[in-house]
Amino acid sequence: MVDSRGDSHAGPGGPPGPDALLPGLGQEQLGSLDKIGRAWGQVSAPPEVWRDALPVDPNLGTFPPPTEIRAARAGRVLPIPPLGGSPGERLDVAEPPQGRAGRARVWARRAALGEALRSSALVTERMRKLTALPVLSADALSSVAYGPEAMVAVLVLAGSAGLAYTFPVGGAILFLMLAVGLSYRQTIRAYPHGGGSYIVASDNLGQVPGLLAAAGLMTDYVLTVAVSIASGVAAITSALPSLAPDTVLIGVGVIVVLLVGNLRGIRQAGALFAAPTYAFIAAMLLLIAFGLADAAGRGFEPRPASPSSATESLGLLLIMRAFSSGATAMTGIEAISNAVPAFRPVEWRNARTTLTWMVGLLMAMFAGIILLIHLTGVVPNAHETVLSQLAHLTFGSGWLYVFIQAASAGVLLLAANTAYNDFPRVLSLLARDAYAPRIFMRLGDRLAYSNGILLLSLAATLVFVAFGGQTAALIPLYAVGVFLAFTLSQSGMVVHWWRLRDRHWRKSLVFNAAGALLSAVVFITAGVSKFFSGAWVAIIAVGLFLLITLRIRRHYETASSALHLRPHTADLPTHTAEEASLAQQRRILAGGNRRTVAVGGETEELPQEINLLSVVAVATLDLASMRALAYAASSLQPVLAVHISVTEEEARRFRGYWTRWGDHLPLEIVVSPYRATVVPLVHYVEALHRQHPELTLTVILPEVVTRHRRHQFLHSRTAARLRRALRPLPKVVVTTVPFHL
């Protein structure tokens, strides 16, 4: 629950492990457990007694192995040996499931997702720097495929006067990269266990800033998927324009591939990442080198940009928009600081070195592309990416052009995949801290956070389709979340150094403060200048996220305190019916309302406090009802049968049957003149509860279960409807006695 943070995961920054859903008990809880145990001890028999009374041998490891194993539906029943058996051996998979549909489902699932993985397969792979660089920097480096283009696309709106600002704005972004890079070097030193923005901000600034950072990150990851795929598809359609009309279709297809791949759990795929990222780095460096060589041939004389009339006047707002659009080139720069524990020892030192390489490469590539754009006079257009135009100018349409486009597309898809690793991880951290539904903590049978992966795919598809798969339309949404997270994370680091004051703290604080300040500037710039062109979507998303997470947390806190073990305070209840009835009368006369009674009831935890009454709902006298009656009678507790009749004539007839059967159990007939069954029965049970609130009522429902699920609709759904209707009632336990046809 909420207080489980301390022991349900490996380190403070690591994602929750497979047993996070089964949190341990705190000291105070253990104390309560002792006291509860002593209270039970007053009545319960010692283990020596019940061990012999148990009619089965619970350790199935010593039970002769089954001669025949019937798989349940869809073959999902695996005979897993209990602890007493031999858990080390390879588990038998159940017999193939019966029925063609079941077999097909199992086959399809296995083909798409692979065999289930054991929890012990969850080992953290340690990466050396040459592997870590491509794995962790695909997101950041790929950003140069759309960042410079996004910047120039804004400037060109003011015509050639605007394009004159290419170098100043580009220079500012380079400075920003340097500052943020230096800032994250400090984070790596301070958080060797991984310092994601959520961790750093919530550790140092508190709950709401932490959640805001998480909100920024989450919207960022959704947009990383959308923008990277949009940009990757644009790289493909620039080379193959005939595919352009299918942009949305291709993009959604890519999301589906990423979804399936990540549900399979493609985490150990370092090699898979290395090739495209290094290919992209090589492609960019080639492009820049050949482009500069070309320009050198012309004496570095810039070609004039193709004539374009200014559609907007050049002003501060335009410059701000260009700056914040270009700043998307540094999204993903935080990846290394999140993943410090994945490096080989000394982790933080290797991580810092890798970060330095990455920022260096990023700055070089960004600067080179800006320079090429300036020299070649290329301007963005809707049909071809700037990178593709540059490659065309430099290499024509030969193999090198194809290589550049393929490398761009490849690295962009990897960048999208990075979000598939990070989004579910952050979500699982939020779930661990009770800010998100607990299902996001669950590791699927392929050891992936399946629910988070599904949610990301859904959100990314929604955004991608809504914006028509166009990079330019998505960019305005992008920067806001990223720089919100950067700002909060860096501010958190400032507080961290101020509190810690270790060696070099002043230097680190200054670097982080500079990073925070610059990030804040970009965040505000982006939020203001692009508010109406899309940033409002991201801002509303962040706001909603904050609202929902806080509400979820509040609910979990209420639930946790309600479920907390507490030493038993109530006296043992009065045992005779007369006393209980009198107490009840007094309570009613005192005007005590239901709720108090109910809440009082919910705390009971000792067997001796529980007074049972079984209420069997009988519609007709058939074998199903007889089984339910026999089940109720066999418990040796008081039993009351209730029959709902729609006419008095039917009521008399049923009474007759009951007498003929021998009147073995008390029967009450409720006449329902409106022909409803569920409502009168629920009301009757409620009234019984009001009469004797100290009783725990077990409502026993006979239910006909058909062999094929498609036949179930031919039988009464009353049992299921009753179960649902009885759920909210206090102290009512619902038992279903199935009768299998």
Next chain:
Amino acid sequence: MVDSRGDSHAGPGGPPGPDALLPGLGQEQLGSLDKIGRAWGQVSAPPEVWRDALPVDPNLGTFPPPTEIRAARAGRVLPIPPLGGSPGERLDVAEPPQGRAGRARVWARRAALGEALRSSALVTERMRKLTALPVLSADALSSVAYGPEAMVAVLVLAGSAGLAYTFPVGGAILFLMLAVGLSYRQTIRAYPHGGGSYIVASDNLGQVPGLLAAAGLMTDYVLTVAVSIASGVAAITSALPSLAPDTVLIGVGVIVVLLVGNLRGIRQAGALFAAPTYAFIAAMLLLIAFGLADAAGRGFEPRPASPSSATESLGLLLIMRAFSSGATAMTGIEAISNAVPAFRPVEWRNARTTLTWMVGLLMAMFAGIILLIHLTGVVPNAHETVLSQLAHLTFGSGWLYVFIQAASAGVLLLAANTAYNDFPRVLSLLARDAYAPRIFMRLGDRLAYSNGILLLSLAATLVFVAFGGQTAALIPLYAVGVFLAFTLSQSGMVVHWWRLRDRHWRKSLVFNAAGALLSAVVFITAGVSKFFSGAWVAIIAVGLFLLITLRIRRHYETASSALHLRPHTADLPTHTAEEASLAQQRRILAGGNRRTVAVGGETEELPQEINLLSVVAVATLDLASMRALAYAASSLQPVLAVHISVTEEEARRFRGYWTRWGDHLPLEIVVSPYRATVVPLVHYVEALHRQHPELTLTVILPEVVTRHRRHQFLHSRTAARLRRALRPLPKVVVTTVPFHL
């Protein structure tokens, strides 16, 4: 169940009453009941004992009235006094439900459907002839609005050579009307309790012909709704052509109105029917009279039809199509024979007189319109109905024209409403005989067969929308089902007379044979000549219907025999664990398979045969689990707690908590290396069952219930998933112990 036909409804032909879902027991069942009762008597205490042991007073009528009534969700809990109270008085309706959504839902439901009706409100209204005529003949008489038009529309395809056949084909249809009318007079005499086609055909010809007749009727009713509404909307759009593009929308709106109206139960609306039907009769007679007077002024010289080129050659097939299309003018002619008990005494005599009137009116109107079409040379077109064209020619566009169109539209909507009475009634008869799901027998709280009404609306909407709301497109589907039902019904009457041989049986047999023969001719004509233009849809629908009803019957027969009470044959089970275990070993060694054991287990019905073991699924030690453990322990039956752990470390930790608590109950920990919870637990329970098949296992699941349903997704759905997975297991009872937050 299947054998309930004898006593669950009033007469053999009447629809099932409110208590049909609670059928009585047959003689053999009562005998079994006696024997089962004696077996129980060997162990159960006499009533004097348990009456005092019961901790509650089950008769809530003597319990002090509740000081406070809390309504359950959506206020559906009405405090209905039990039989011991005063069932005669007006029932209190519960306090308004809590929450805005709940109140709004109740208000909307009440506004749309009205207050609930008591079963005792189900009285059969007896009609005098002047009321019965409009109520029962709206369907048949309204058919002249599309029948003649449909006939001429086919003939005109062959140009003026085709139109020359108007009189011969029309004459044949008039003869058919007379023959079928005379035939149904015999049915009324033979079936004074109401002789619907399904009843007559299944009584005299057997199961399959009865079902075929029902299938024909059901498709007929769906098409009556679709065709009548299409034709009614055409009457409106002929007068107001600007509404033509919204045909489908208007039609669907009308279906929704009919749906809501019939869910309210608008059965006592004799007066409602009288006005439009008599208005339509008056309108048609006026139109014919003035039209003939006009023609008399011209010396009955027919105007030439507007020149139309023949698109098809005149041949037998075309004549057949015209004949079968025109025969749709007599759909609904069977209505009076279904409803004989609704007449005042002497029922059958009054019904016969009314039938004679109706057929007379129908023939007169049909002949008159055919004559007018011939004299005026009007031919069908897509924008205006023939009736509208005739009215325009005779009355211009004045008030009389508007009156004719309004009366046509009105009577057509009533005709559609007739199907809303008949379709659910036939479906309820089928459900009574176990050919349809039993939910179609349920009377809603407004005493209407709500589920049948919903199904009809759904099917009619589907057909109406699929054929674009065009009468001409729907007509080819129509005749097949009607004349199939007519043929089987009349053939059944032939058999009836042959068997009975009372006074006049020869005359009646001849009339019915003629009706059957002619109906068969129309059925075959329609099926053959319009097979490809739409009749195939109806034929496939009839075939599917037959297949599904027979399968449903088979399932219910299996279910019924499985649920039948039977005298207990098995010996009392061995009681000691050693004996049981030995018996089980023997069974396994003998290779006895699971199914036998399971089926053997399902027959148990005596409490002394049931050996209980409670299995409590515990995930964490919190109050919800403690309640479940206490509940299990309080039953004084053997209890086994099971914990599913994803890692061995977690397993050890949980074992530690258990020991600390005091080890009050035996605990088994199952390690699930694939992190699944449901599957290992289901498997464990299955293995326990295999170990001791004589035990009834009660699986106890703690479940957290949130106050608001929207919060439930934040909590584990494991309990619900386990319940579903455990359902198919034999001898496993599932108990949910709720913990309310």
